[in-house]
Amino acid sequence: MRTMLLAASAALALAMPAFAQEASKSAYPAPSEIVAAAPRADWVAIAAEDLLVMTLAPDAGGKPRQVVIQLMPAPFSQGWVHNIRLFARAKWYDGISVNRVQDNYVTQWGDPNYDNPEATGQVKPLPEGLKVMREAEYVLGDKAREDYCGYHVCPPNAQVAPGKFRSYEPYATGVLFKGWPVGLRGNQAWPTHCYGMVGVGRNYSPDTGSGAELYTVIGHAPRHLDRNIALVGRVIEGMEHLSSLPRGSGALGFYTAEEAAKRTPILSVRVASDLPKGEQPQFEYLSTESETFATYAEAIANRRDPFFIAPAGGADICNIRVPVRRVAEAG
């Protein structure tokens, strides 16, 4: 474990030349090396309209904490994403907090007075214009399926195009499509609850949530939530600011009234396209339709770089993380 993924690290390679040399001699590059060698054309820019910049209060040492979330483009969860942009533009998220951190499950943020029997403050009124979504929209609709079919799968036989990575899992067939992990079964397709994915908190059925309460996965993929809650995006930077927070000791990991000081304040959430040009963060992802991605996925499913002695012979889609990187600011 000490030297895992060593070849991927230029910094450590300098410090430990013996290991680095050994790694570089390998005929089997590590997944990170495959990504690093990807041609420029394999990277897809993420629209500024699809990026949320969430600024948390600085940490105990005064260090700033920023989280960047990539929202799903069509055909994934579009109605909820509309709501999230609306909340952000109404500055509704400003001043809310992280209220729940349940180990190996989720970190959740929202109005600390909502549904909280110990709350002392008023519940924040929701903005106008929110869409009310239907449960049927947890899975992709007909139009989305048609779009999807052109890439990978044609219902009802759910054939996956040759050369594209697919994974047969207890939950469904897993594929990576337009930059996102997707489950397939019969003629249904849906985004999946992998580490770092962001979803919409809701109450009992038929409630589908507005987007006022959001959570991100901080443990093993809770795939039983697939098709039961709306996913809207994923954390692409600053995940550690949400995953390393102290766990709540109340039921479901909520902070109790005595722990109110542990609630991390959220100072602001902005759609990146609303920021001044020079302040807009820029990100790109490795096209899941590229040959590089297919090679990368295969290398993850069968690690043969120097540390490994027994290739796994497969991988679940939550272990094939879509590479996302920050682009130097245009300035």
Added chain:
Amino acid sequence: MRTMLLAASAALALAMPAFAQEASKSAYPAPSEIVAAAPRADWVAIAAEDLLVMTLAPDAGGKPRQVVIQLMPAPFSQGWVHNIRLFARAKWYDGISVNRVQDNYVTQWGDPNYDNPEATGQVKPLPEGLKVMREAEYVLGDKAREDYCGYHVCPPNAQVAPGKFRSYEPYATGVLFKGWPVGLRGNQAWPTHCYGMVGVGRNYSPDTGSGAELYTVIGHAPRHLDRNIALVGRVIEGMEHLSSLPRGSGALGFYTAEEAAKRTPILSVRVASDLPKGEQPQFEYLSTESETFATYAEAIANRRDPFFIAPAGGADICNIRVPVRRVAEAG
């Protein structure tokens, strides 16, 4: 998400009677309710010899931090477990620290001067009597397989006994056996890298690690490590003290020299059976061979308790966590 698993929580049920009533009317109990109703006979005591008590330095607020690790009994990873008891009894672990926290991967502890080019101190000499293990022992040997076969699977056909939970995964067939998650393929069987599992850090092959460097999984199950590193146990209490530590900013999540203050000191690690009787923690797990466990696993694979609208139709074994609970001290 706000009300997930609500029925499982007596505390929250009191605070929110409307939801609790709704939940209690369900014909489908939640997995946690099935566990709570398990007959006494379905619980198996964990031997004090199989428990490690690891005491970390108190947190920034002066609160004590204790982690309890359950070591694997035979037939799992026995040689490494021998070494770990030997390290603990030599008090070798006392004074080491957590040196690496990599988000969605592992927290690792050991000698901060080992393999560290920026170290200023001396490497701690290892105790006498350590076993040197072979790579072949990452998978269970013939004797273990025979033992295993009596419960679930008879090579070479790898048939799983009816009524026992199994899961077909990209990595292998997954089963739960004698309290542990196990992967099966052909006539091979091996413990799997689920959240909270504890493994033995190693260097490049053919090194198999001594047990001086240990790690635990703090993210999505890195199943590509199965059969590549030795697993020796799992964290059964205090996991949050390892999973919520600040991530290291060095390569692979190691704390850099500038971050040396972030290394959490490990004050002591003791085998529970070596503690005075009144101080020995007592734990038990729900027998994976019990009918209750089969019902629990099925309920996880097909959630039908009130929050859920679409049962998953399956589960991977890392989502079917073996229930472990603390027994009131005999005193």
